[in-house]
Amino acid sequence: MKPIIEVRHLYKKYRIGMILPYYTLRDKLAELSRKPVNLFKKKKMSDDGLLEDEFWALRDVSFNAMPGEAIGIIGRNGMGKSTLLKVLCRITPPTRGEIRLRGSVASLLEIGTGFQQEMTGRENVFLNGAILGMKQKEIKRKFDEIVAFSEVEKFLDTPVKHYSSGMYMRLAFAIAAHLDPEILIVDEVLAVGDASFQKKCLGKMESTTYEGRTVIFVSHNMDAVSGLCNKTILIRNGSVAAIGETDKIVRLYKKENLDSSAKIHL
Amino acid sequence: MKEIIIRPKPKWQLVDFEEIWRYRELFYIFTWRDIKIRYRQTVLGIVYVVFQPVVNMIIFTVFFGNLAKIPSGNLPYALFVLIGLVFWNFFSGALARASDSMVSNESMIKKVYFPKIILPLSAIITFLFDFVINFLLLVIFAAVLGHLPSLWILVVLPLAILVTGCTIAGVSFLLSSLNVKYRDVRNVLPFLIQVILFLTPIIYPLSIVSDRNKYIMALNPMTSVVETMRMVFQKNPVFNPILILISVFSALFFLYLGLWYFQKTERYFADIV
Structure with a gap:
């Protein structure tokens, strides 16, 4: 059987300026008048194909999902989870690599869009x-x-x-x-409503996955991930740090977090 | 089920009609939403649509027709200016709304994938709806004044709508994608629209312009649209085919330019909007 989601060597490059909400032509002209040299200066390229103000939000991410599998994606903030989701949902194009989705897709990056x-x-x-x-x-x-x-x-x-x-x-x-849909891509949308409604939502999501759907689920809520997903991917610095059974990966992630918070306390 | 392949650079296509067709329901819903919102917030509802050209017509007739005595050929000035205004309101209203459509739907662009071109398109269709109402009003008004349009209207009206539509679409594709990157567009556009109003023969007839300048003005497709439409309401229409051809090509040029730039930048809207 072919995997329903195939992610192959995915890279996504961002320019630091691109994260700014937006700029006006006025800003641009002001910047140019301050440093007119910038226009002619050739930008330096580092070894990994990046200009000095660029960075990889995703670096060589590959994984497969079989039909009916629920895959959790976890990782700390700013590690690339959201970028991966955005590329999967076709909101932003990848810089390199390829994704194949063999089924109808619905993405839920936010509810009430x-x-x-x-x-x-x-x-x-x-x-x-x-x-x-x-x-x-x-x-x-x-x-x-x-x-x-x-x-x-x-x-x-x-x-x-x-x-x-x-x-x-x-x-x-x-x-x-x-x-x-056959493929459901979900971001942290469960953080809504009161506890009882949350429970109802989780229940609904569980029954959804049991109906043989493929789910990609990004969350900080480890209980939700454990409850929903049979496989989990840990993302660190834009790369896949670990992939495997949910329990194992969640334990790894918790340990990692403990270590880093211990450092802060020192 | 069709396989979706996500790659850095998809195959180049000016317009992906197949995809727009797949998203036709969303297209329809966006148009429905725009029309709903447009009429819901105003107490006067649909009356509001008619209100604007009528009030403009009265003001223009008093100041430009009666006081400044601008010639209007064989037509009464009120009718003369209303023909222009009905098209002008379609053009300026749709252009302003469609050019803002990417930014005003920013939250959606960042959260869901869909062919973004349907946003400016549905904004234009919303105003087409207004236009139809206004045009009916115009025909009634003309009939009351004893200037029933000739049968030429069957040829000229569809062509006029097409040329106007292509121009609005082209310019708004360009401006809406520029607006994503440079919000200056929002501030400059009202001013730009005002300038074009005076470069289009709305309040004055094209006949007062020198022959050479006429052809330069025809680069603005609205020039021929208004001028030719006025001919239809006259007893013996004399069309100027060169003028019309220049405008048709100019409209197609705008459309191509807009589509090209939109297609080139569309994929990155979510990153910069």
Whole structure:
């Protein structure tokens, strides 16, 4: 059987300036007028093919996922988890390498993406569902189920700007939980709502994976990873530091964190 | 199920129609959203759409028609200026909204993949909706004044919409992707639109312009659109094919330029927006 996700030697380069929110032409002109030499100076290239203000956010990442597998991705902040996710979701292109996805993909980097404050809960279900890749027919079919799951029946025809943050989150998650792709890519979206709703979401996600779907799950919540994933990847400095059974990798990660926090206490 | 291959450089394609087709429902939903939001927030709703060209027409007729006595050929000045304004409002409104579409949908671009070209396109279609209402108003107004359009309208109107649409699309593809990188576009655009208003024969007839300058002005496709449309409302229309050809080619050039730049930069929007 062919793997449903194949990631081969993935690299992603960022320029430090690119992380800035945005710049204006004015900034650029100001910068040039200060150092007009910059325009002509050839930038220095280091041995690994990087200009001086560039860095690898991902470095030679490879892994496979078989259909039905749930893979956790863990690692400390700034190690490249989000970048990997963004490349997997086609939000940003890789610099080198290749990914093959053999199935329909839905990505959940955030819940409630594209929600419109002015529009009602009902309208937002259709809007957000479409953004997440659901067909209109599919949304219509699942509509009652989504509404029941979200527990906001009474406010369906109220613009979401009047929702409490809890209601807003519940509706947003309810839509996300009813996605039906072959490959589901999920970022830390479970950090929503109260404890009981979180539990409900986790339960829903578990049943989702049991339905034979392939899941890539990025999280800081080790319990959630242990509960959901059979295989886990530890990312460190943009590379795969370890890959294997979830329990083993989670233990490794916890130990690593202990070591580094011990250092700080010294 | 089709295999998705993610690579640093995909095969070069000016427009990926197949992909837009696959995302047609999202395209539809975005347009529906834009129309909804546009009319929901205003108390007057659809009246608001008609309001703007009518008020402009009255102001322009008083100041440019009655006071400045700008000639308007065989047409009453009010009708003359309204024909221009109906197209101008479509052009300026859609251009402003579509050029801002990448930045105003920033949060979505950063979180979900979809062909981004549908954002400016749906903004344009939203304004096309306004345009249709305004154009009906124009025809009624013309009929009341006894200037029913000739049958030429069946040829000229679709062509005029097409040329206007191509121009808006091309320029807004270019500006919306520039806007991602340089937010200056947001500040410069209103000013730019104002300048183009005076470079387009909206408040004055093209006949007061010298022959040579006419052809230079035709590089702005809106020039022929407005000029030719006015002919349709006259008794014996005299079309200027050279003028029209220049504008058609110019519109196609803008479209190509916009598509090319959009396609070139699209993949990196999420990194810099």
